[in-house]
Amino acid sequence: MKAIGIVGSPRKNGNVDKLVQTVLDGARDAGFQITKYYLNEMEYSGCQACGFCKSHDHCQLDDDVSKLLRDMAEADAVIFGSPIYFCLFTGQFKLMEDRMYSLIDAGFNTRLRPGKKAIIVTSQGNPEMEAVEKAATDFAGILKFLGFSVTEIIRMTNGGAPDAVLERTDLLDKARSAGLALERSG
Numbered sequence: 001m002k003a004i005g006i007v008g009s010p011r012k013n014g015n016v017d018k019l020v021q022t023v024l025d026g027a028r029d030a031g032f033q034i035t036k037y038y039l040n041e042m043e044y045s046g047c048q049a050c051g052f053c054k055s056h057d058h059c060q061l062d063d064d065v066s067k068l069l070r071d072m073a074e075a076d077a078v079i080f081g082s083p084i085y086f087c088l089f090t091g092q093f094k095l096m097e098d099r100m101y102s103l104i105d106a107g108f109n110t111r112l113r114p115g116k117k118a119i120i121v122t123s124q125g126n127p128e129m130e131a132v133e134k135a136a137t138d139f140a141g142i143l144k145f146l147g148f149s150v151t152e153i154i155r156m157t158n159g160g161a162p163d164a165v166l167e168r169t170d171l172l173d174k175a176r177s178a179g180l181a182l183e184r185s186g
């Protein structure tokens with residue numbers, strides 16, 4: 001079993017990174033082989049809308065996200081993490097998300113095999129969770145369209161300081177449990 005984590009924050013070891021890592025630690029303890037991607041350290045372009053992926057089963061671009069997408073296709077579980085920037089996921093994350101268009105065929109059916117699990121991790125400065133809930137909820141809809149079963153959404157609030165999540169043992173516990181549960185959650 002394979003689980004990959006994707007960190008869409010430029011802050012390495014920030015709140016999203018720590019929560020994604022905690023989910024991955026749980027997954028590793030449940031028997032998964034784990035890998036983590038830092039989007040901010042990768043070189044990649046946004047979708048070029050060339051349509052190549054509708055006549056072929058992959059994206060025409062060959063860059064760091066191409067490798068990530070191949071890994072995503074193989075993985076049993078994917079942990080998608082991004083902070084909230086201006087009420088949305090980061091630009092780094094959105095460029096990757098648009099490239100996931102290549103996971104859909106010309107008939108708008110997913111190319112991913114069934115049974116994949118996904119967990120979404122977000123962090124925001126705003127203390128009110130409801131203020132920017134939409135980004136994760138909308139992304140969960142995209143993941144369901146792609147055939148993922150979204151087993152958990154973990155939302156950090158008041159995350160201005162990069163290590164604020166260390167005070168949120170409830171969220172760290174939730175992240176670890178979500179990782180451990182990946183094996184059995186359906």
Ligand SMILES: Cc1cc2nc3c(=O)[nH]c(=O)nc-3n(C[C@H](O)[C@H](O)[C@H](O)COP(=O)(O)O)c2cc1C
Nearest residue numbers: 011014015016083084085086087123124125126159
């Ligand atoms: C460019 C930028 C835009 C942001 N926009 C928002 C926002 O719209 N709402 C919010 O609650 N926090 C916003 N924040 C705060 C981050 O979401 C918050 O610090 C988050 O916890 C960062 O996660 P990280 O520690 O994983 O990097 C913004 C931060 C930056 C740098």
